[in-house]
Amino acid sequence: MQLRPHTGLKIDGFPLGEKLHTGGFATIWDVTHPDHDLPMVMKVPTILDGYDGPTIVGFEVEQMIMPRLSGPHVPRVLGSGGFEVMPYIVVEKIDGGSFLQVFQKAPLPLSDVIEIAARMVHAVADLHRQHVIHLDLKPENFLQRKTGEMVLVDYGLSRHDLLPDLLAEEFKIPMGTFPYIAPEQYLRCRDDPRSDLFALGAMLYVLATGKMPWGTPETLRGVRKRLWRDPVPPRAIRPEIPEWLQEIILRALVVDPMRRYQTAAQMAFDLGHPQQVKLTDRAHKMKQDGWLQVFDRWRVMRKLRKFEAPKSMAAQMAAVPVIVTAVDLSPEGERLADALRNAIKRMLVTEPEARIACVNILKTARIGIDQTTDDQGNNLHVARLVALKAWAEAIDLPDHRLTCAVLEGPDPGQAIIDYATTNKVDHILMGARGHSTTRRYLGSVSAQVVAEAHCSVTVIRVQ
Amino acid sequence: MRIAVLTDIHGNREAFAAVLADVAGHGVDRVALLGDIVGYGGDPEWCCDRAARLVAEGALCIRGNHDNAAAGAPEAMSALARAAIEWTKDRLDSGQRAFLAGLPLSHEEEQVLFVHASANDPGAWSYVTSDTRAAPSFRATKARLILCGHVHVPLLASCDVGGVVRAQVFRPGLAIPLLPSRRWLAVVGSVGQPRDGVAQAAWALVDTGKGEITFRRTSYDVAGAASRIRAAGLPEMLATRLLTGT
Numbered sequence: 001m002q003l004r005p006h007t008g009l010k011i012d013g014f015p016l017g018e019k020l021h022t023g024g025f026a027t028i029w030d031v032t033h034p035d036h037d038l039p040m041v042m043k044v045p046t047i048l049d050g051y052d053g054p055t056i057v058g059f060e061v062e063q064m065i066m067p068r069l070s071g072p073h074v075p076r077v078l079g080s081g082g083f084e085v086m087p088y089i090v091v092e093k094i095d096g097g098s099f100l101q102v103f104q105k106a107p108l109p110l111s112d113v114i115e116i117a118a119r120m121v122h123a124v125a126d127l128h129r130q131h132v133i134h135l136d137l138k139p140e141n142f143l144q145r146k147t148g149e150m151v152l153v154d155y156g157l158s159r160h161d162l163l164p165d166l167l168a169e170e171f172k173i174p175m176g177t178f179p180y181i182a183p184e185q186y187l188r189c190r191d192d193p194r195s196d197l198f199a200l201g202a203m204l205y206v207l208a209t210g211k212m213p214w215g216t217p218e219t220l221r222g223v224r225k226r227l228w229r230d231p232v233p234p235r236a237i238r239p240e241i242p243e244w245l246q247e248i249i250l251r252a253l254v255v256d257p258m259r260r261y262q263t264a265a266q267m268a269f270d271l272g273h274p275q276q277v278k279l280t281d282r283a284h285k286m287k288q289d290g291w292l293q294v295f296d297r298w299r300v301m302r303k304l305r306k307f308e309a310p311k312s313m314a315a316q317m318a319a320v321p322v323i324v325t326a327v328d329l330s331p332e333g334e335r336l337a338d339a340l341r342n343a344i345k346r347m348l349v350t351e352p353e354a355r356i357a358c359v360n361i362l363k364t365a366r367i368g369i370d371q372t373t374d375d376q377g378n379n380l381h382v383a384r385l386v387a388l389k390a391w392a393e394a395i396d397l398p399d400h401r402l403t404c405a406v407l408e409g410p411d412p413g414q415a416i417i418d419y420a421t422t423n424k425v426d427h428i429l430m431g432a433r434g435h436s437t438t439r440r441y442l443g444s445v446s447a448q449v450v451a452e453a454h455c456s457v458t459v460i461r462v463q
Numbered sequence: 464m465r466i467a468v469l470t471d472i473h474g475n476r477e478a479f480a481a482v483l484a485d486v487a488g489h490g491v492d493r494v495a496l497l498g499d500i501v502g503y504g505g506d507p508e509w510c511c512d513r514a515a516r517l518v519a520e521g522a523l524c525i526r527g528n529h530d531n532a533a534a535g536a537p538e539a540m541s542a543l544a545r546a547a548i549e550w551t552k553d554r555l556d557s558g559q560r561a562f563l564a565g566l567p568l569s570h571e572e573e574q575v576l577f578v579h580a581s582a583n584d585p586g587a588w589s590y591v592t593s594d595t596r597a598a599p600s601f602r603a604t605k606a607r608l609i610l611c612g613h614v615h616v617p618l619l620a621s622c623d624v625g626g627v628v629r630a631q632v633f634r635p636g637l638a639i640p641l642l643p644s645r646r647w648l649a650v651v652g653s654v655g656q657p658r659d660g661v662a663q664a665a666w667a668l669v670d671t672g673k674g675e676i677t678f679r680r681t682s683y684d685v686a687g688a689a690s691r692i693r694a695a696g697l698p699e700m701l702a703t704r705l706l707t708g709t
Contacts, residue, residue, distance in 0.1 A: 056623070056624055060623075060644050063644070064640050082644050083644050087644070163639060165631075169629050
């Protein structure tokens with residue numbers, strides 16, 4: 001490296017402005033460029049004299065992964081430079097700043113916790129969709145856009161599922177941030193997306209309780225404890241935390257990745273459907289496990305060398321799909337509803353781990369006030385939900401894998417598409433109405449969904 | 464520039480033709496053959512002529528140890544390779560032998576080094592089978608990318624700023640970024656006699672502009688290539704190993 005960064009230095013057309021931040025491994029600088037009319041920052045790794053392996057490889061990993069990412073949850077890369085002159089990477093400046101300040105105010109009001117949790121999980125789900133496991137999720141690495149989206153930064157420890165892992169051979173000690181690191185990361189595993197879900201669980205724990213689930217260990221010994229010691233249940237610290245939220249947090253913090261949430265999409269789904277989260281013993285737990293139980297776990301875990309990692313990230317995400325089925329419950333739709341239910345049952349044979357969300361659309365008027373009750377004064381929404389649950393019962397799935405929701409909106413197709421997008425749905429299954437007058441004038445809902453949804457869509461017809 | 468890198472064709476016409484057809488669909492600017500056009504396979508004449516035609520059209524072709532032996536040079540070889548090369552020699556005419564004998568041992572352009580075996584002594588035909596064995600190649604050149612063959616199993620290795628050489632795990636069919644902060648070496652695998660358990664022709668697509676390499680596999684008429692070997696009376700093992708890619 002020939003150059004050191006300083007205010008006024010110009011490199012590849014980027015004049016360096018003020019230094020914004022000095023971190024352990026890098027400095028952050030304000031930069032501009034005649035070709036790019038947006039606020040930008042330059043990250044320059046702080047390479048110690050001589051050979052500084054960890055920093056160099058971490059920077060190489062970022063240079064490899066970041067340009068391959070896109071979307072609102074990652075910063076846009078505008079330039080980068082190698083080690084010959086001065087290593088750097090220039091990204092757009094995220095206006096909303098770091099999330100650390102918000103964390104320092106924890107515990108937060110519960111409505112904020114839930115809302116923030118959903119945004120964090122969405123950002124991680126989007127990253128996983130792009131084949132990247134972050135592996136160093138912590139409050140400092142979540143930035144916020146003014147529009148509300150969370151942006152994930154710092155990919156120095158990340159793993160791209162389809163690219164060589166430059167870090168695999170490099171270090172023999174676990175990498176990550178101790179309070180949030182997953183047990184399998186402690187055991188040197190770098191290819192499990194569920195590690196990120198553990199870190200999310202730990203952060204939700206902090207947001208909700210104001211405490212770290214395992215304190216702030218400074219040694220690896222301290223990190224290792226989480227393999228057998230369970231955290232104090234959040235509700236024991238703050239009783240007003242609802243049981244369903246404790247269930248979500250503790251499920252994300254399960255030691256064995258196989259028994260944790262399997263995908264970020266699954267976790268997002270539960271955060272979006274609190275009434276339908278299946279409550280287990282975890283939800284009701286009010287104190288830590290007794291010493292005998294912990295001792296039993298310690299005896300097993302102290303010998304453990306690794307947890308089973310998924311074959312690939314894509315396989316992991318495909319194994320637990322969220323499938324939405326949109327049902328028409330009107331009398332004319334009865335045969336179609338039967339056909340749809342049979343199609344789902346067949347699909348469950350090939351997708352045994354799938355989660356099914358049944359939705360029914362209550363069409364509302366575009367203008368004016370809607371009738372929410374029928375002539376007899378019964379609530380329409382509730383009546384629909386009851387009918388939908390009755391229909392769904394015959395699918396014969398355990399509660400935690402079956403969800404029913406009545407969506408309201410003037411445009412049924414759009415309502416289905418929006419639901420699929422927010423819930424990271426993998427597949428939509430719906431019926432096509434026959435040739436009716438309404439369809440001729442209003443167009444086909446299924447055609448609209450097929451054309452506009454971001455996921456796969458299967459359309460069922462009665463012949 | 465997009466370069467299609469093919470090596471160790473070994474007289475396998477079916478595989479060579481299939482890969483060239485595949486290459487044509489990938490819009491490449493240049494073809495590079497890294498040697499061992501002949502040996503083992505049942506169609507050395509066709510492969511030799513096709514290679515010569517590619518060179519006439521601007522392709523690069525490097526000499527391998529089998530080409531050297533087929534042209535008449537003494538080369539130490541296994542009994543199996545020896546049997547095949549003796550048969551091959553008789554099949555080639557003087558023009559074909561002269562073509563093989565006249566090929567260069569290595570070639571460097573725009574920081575990419577093309578060579579058949581290890582780059583430190585191309586004529587010694589050392590095998591690059593691991594990161595340790597890739598290290599001498601990195602020491603011998605300043606090129607950013609070394610492309611070689613000779614070993615019929617693909618390998619990707621990088622040499623970082625500190626000079627540490629490591630093999631990188633990769634998946635075929637996906638573009639792998641060749642980070643500018645490191646130097647890289649790729650053993651692209653064999654077109655005509657793959658030995659990594661996959662009975663498909665191996666080759667690589669290098670994009671020097673984007674700084675990426677993609678290890679590719681192309682399926683070809685394996686049974687046809689095996690029956691040519693049998694029809695030629697060459698050792699049976701040369702036919703069966705094509706079927707399993709070992």
